[in-house]
Amino acid sequence: MMRRAAILLPPLLWLLLLVAAPVAILAGIALSEAAPGVPPFIPPISPEGGWQGTFANLLTLVQDDTYAAAFLRSLVVAFVTAVLCLVLAYPMALGIAAAREGWRVPLLALVLLPVWTGFLPRLGAWIGLLRDGGWVNGVLLALGFTEGPVPLLYTDAALYLGMVHAYLPFAVLPLAATLLRRDLSVEEAAADLGASPWVVFRTVTLPLSLPGAAAAFLLVFIPAAGEFVIPELLGPPEALLVGRALWAEFFQNRDWPLAAALAVALLALLILPIRLFQRMEEDGGSRRGASPPSRGSGRSPEGPKP
Amino acid sequence: MVEPLLRLEGVTRRFGATVALDALDLDIAPGEFVALLGGSGSGKSTLLRIVAGFEAADAGRVLLQGRDIGALPPHARPVSMMFQSYALFPHLSVFDNVAYGLRRDGVARPEIARRVAEALAMVGLTGLEGRRPAQLSGGQRQRVALVRSLVKRPPLLLLDEPLGALDAGLRERTGFELRALQRATGAGFVMVTHDQGEALALADRVAVLDRGRLAQVGPPRQLYDRPATRYVAEFLGAANILEGGLRPDGAVDCAAGCTLRLATPAGCEAGAPVALALRPERIRIVAAPPAENGITARLRDLAFRGDGWMAVVALPGGGDWRVALPADAAPPAPGAAVALAWDAESLVVLAA
Numbered sequence: 001m002m003r004r005a006a007i008l009l010p011p012l013l014w015l016l017l018l019v020a021a022p023v024a025i026l027a028g029i030a031l032s033e034a035a036p037g038v039p040p041f042i043p044p045i046s047p048e049g050g051w052q053g054t055f056a057n058l059l060t061l062v063q064d065d066t067y068a069a070a071f072l073r074s075l076v077v078a079f080v081t082a083v084l085c086l087v088l089a090y091p092m093a094l095g096i097a098a099a100r101e102g103w104r105v106p107l108l109a110l111v112l113l114p115v116w117t118g119f120l121p122r123l124g125a126w127i128g129l130l131r132d133g134g135w136v137n138g139v140l141l142a143l144g145f146t147e148g149p150v151p152l153l154y155t156d157a158a159l160y161l162g163m164v165h166a167y168l169p170f171a172v173l174p175l176a177a178t179l180l181r182r183d184l185s186v187e188e189a190a191a192d193l194g195a196s197p198w199v200v201f202r203t204v205t206l207p208l209s210l211p212g213a214a215a216a217f218l219l220v221f222i223p224a225a226g227e228f229v230i231p232e233l234l235g236p237p238e239a240l241l242v243g244r245a246l247w248a249e250f251f252q253n254r255d256w257p258l259a260a261a262l263a264v265a266l267l268a269l270l271i272l273p274i275r276l277f278q279r280m281e282e283d284g285g286s287r288r289g290a291s292p293p294s295r296g297s298g299r300s301p302e303g304p305k306p
Numbered sequence: 307m308v309e310p311l312l313r314l315e316g317v318t319r320r321f322g323a324t325v326a327l328d329a330l331d332l333d334i335a336p337g338e339f340v341a342l343l344g345g346s347g348s349g350k351s352t353l354l355r356i357v358a359g360f361e362a363a364d365a366g367r368v369l370l371q372g373r374d375i376g377a378l379p380p381h382a383r384p385v386s387m388m389f390q391s392y393a394l395f396p397h398l399s400v401f402d403n404v405a406y407g408l409r410r411d412g413v414a415r416p417e418i419a420r421r422v423a424e425a426l427a428m429v430g431l432t433g434l435e436g437r438r439p440a441q442l443s444g445g446q447r448q449r450v451a452l453v454r455s456l457v458k459r460p461p462l463l464l465l466d467e468p469l470g471a472l473d474a475g476l477r478e479r480t481g482f483e484l485r486a487l488q489r490a491t492g493a494g495f496v497m498v499t500h501d502q503g504e505a506l507a508l509a510d511r512v513a514v515l516d517r518g519r520l521a522q523v524g525p526p527r528q529l530y531d532r533p534a535t536r537y538v539a540e541f542l543g544a545a546n547i548l549e550g551g552l553r554p555d556g557a558v559d560c561a562a563g564c565t566l567r568l569a570t571p572a573g574c575e576a577g578a579p580v581a582l583a584l585r586p587e588r589i590r591i592v593a594a595p596p597a598e599n600g601i602t603a604r605l606r607d608l609a610f611r612g613d614g615w616m617a618v619v620a621l622p623g624g625g626d627w628r629v630a631l632p633a634d635a636a637p638p639a640p641g642a643a644v645a646l647a648w649d650a651e652s653l654v655v656l657a658a
Contacts, residue, residue: 185389185391185393186393186394188387188393189394191379192381192383192386193381193406193410193455193458194411194458195381195410196379196381197381199381200381204395208397
């Protein structure tokens with residue numbers, strides 16, 4: 001009992017202090033009224049006055065089309081980014097899994113290398129490449145492909161370029177882990193039964209790697225939905241994303257309650273795909289685990305392999 | 307002679323400096339059940355993978371029904387393989403696992419349903435069509451893997467340790483089922499195993515592999531009674547190896563301390579060293595040892611084996627033999643001197 005508690009305590013403390021407490025505080029701020037001062041809101045519950053909070057901030061999100069549009073656009077950007085990352089990461093992960101043993105770690109390190117260079121320098125590099133007087137336009141002009149500079153920076157294309165560049169490693173890692181663990185004899189069995197390499201991939205490799213793909217999708221989708229630096233620096237200025245709206249409310253308007261409401265709403269929206277993923281996993285697990293009474297040999301069926 | 311179903315001609319495979327298969331020749335007749343027997347590293351699994359197409363031979367030819375299939379990828383070869391791990395598709399039901407090969411061949415839906423049902427009925431798995439492999443017992447999985455590879459009616463089925471993952475009780479029963487299935491389908495079976503009992507019990511012919519070479523090929527009885535080499539004699543059953551020098555009169559002076567009289571000439575010159583095999587169950591306890599083909603030894607240890615005793619006896623000239631004693635006779639006590647005798651026919655001369 002003591003040992004169990006000792007093992008469980010650190011992660012529990014971590015969750016309590018760094019996840020549950022901040023979310024509770026955030027929810028509290030979301031329910032308070034904005035007021036000039038430090039901090040710039042009136043706490044929703046006070047020892048003297050009791051409940052003095054308001055749902056106005058959360059209502060604003062529903063009533064004001066700007067925020068609904070920002071949420072929708074954020075989810076679309078996150079979804080497209082996650083799909084692009086998956087499509088690019090899958091062949092990379094397959095290649096890493098197929099590489100000789102000694103090559104795998106160096107290849108994985110290469111995938112992670114951009115992360116080590118730091119976030120802002122990379123964005124700065126993209127700006128340098130894409131701006132009107134940048135390298136890409138310089139080359140296009142010099143080669144005579146275009147009369148004037150092609151607008152590249154502050155477009156959706158630049159936005160997705162930056163997003164995919166930033167999040168691709170997070171898609172490659174879970175996929176590579178899944179594909180490295182796979183049982184190659186199952187693929188050999190498929191080939192032996194008459195499946196060409198493409199059919200083996202379509203009917204065996206791909207379906208068996210779906211849990212890894214789902215993990216890769218979520219690892220990109222969730223942070224991408226709240227991303228604001230990349231859209232701010234590379235994306236089109238007219239489009240409002242949640243991350244940007246949040247930043248503006250917090251730092252420019254100093255409307256903490258509204259910013260907190262935005263954050264809470266984003267969190268709630270992101271829990272949805274996580275729950276869906278969990279359901280999918282549990283579903284697969286229960287289909288494998290729970291079994292009708294066995295006929296045939298009468299031996300008890302074994303549970304799913306760990 | 308009928309055309310062999312499978313013909314291996316000089317098949318060679320090297321892994322770096324080690325030779326896994328060394329110019330191996332082997333013919334397998336249609337409908338024949340052949341066991342490839344050997345220890346780990348004998349090259350038996352490599353041979354199976356070369357026939358299935360998962361490995362390429364460095365030299366030699368693989369002919370299936372007279373056609374060289376060496377250049378064909380695995381999916382284009384009309385042979386099927388049953389994997390040691392079974393390699394069932396974990397995401398597919400039992401039905402879809404068995405139907406997989408038929409679907410690849412574009413067999414019509416009703417025909418697939420009919421043949422899968424038939425195949426599952428053959429191994430008593432009717433009613434489990436909807437289960438996933440993880441919901442099956444080890445024995446059930448083994449049978450799904452077996453019918454999955456048989457449902458396409460391949461002329462040749464390769465089996466990699468098909469009974470290896472089953473527990474002892476199930477193993478024997480499944481062995482009989484395997485045999486019956488092979489007769490029912492008429493397919494040629496090539497089974498890889500390290501278990502000599504399994505090979506002797508199931509196969510029409512046993513091929514013993516030793517470091518990438520065929521040590522001996524023949525019917526189980528012949529291999530057991532007339533092992534050609536020391537390796538075969540020691541691998542198949544527990545043979546005692548007797549060493550000695552050939553005398554001019556054809557008898558052998560055994561290093562253990564006795565004289566061996568052979569039923570047939572040893573086939574080498576007088577004075578040459580000779581190795582012979584003598585099965586433990588061919589030795590019997592007698593009142594007094596005969597002058598030839600007999601010895602007095604000391605009983606060192608005794609193990610009860612259910613159907614009899616296995617005795618270890620120490621010989622006057624050094625070394626141990628094993629002697630199988632019937633269960634009904636009271637065995638001598640450890641430490642006692644025992645007189646042993648055997649027939650000249652039981653001595654098998656081994657190739658050097």
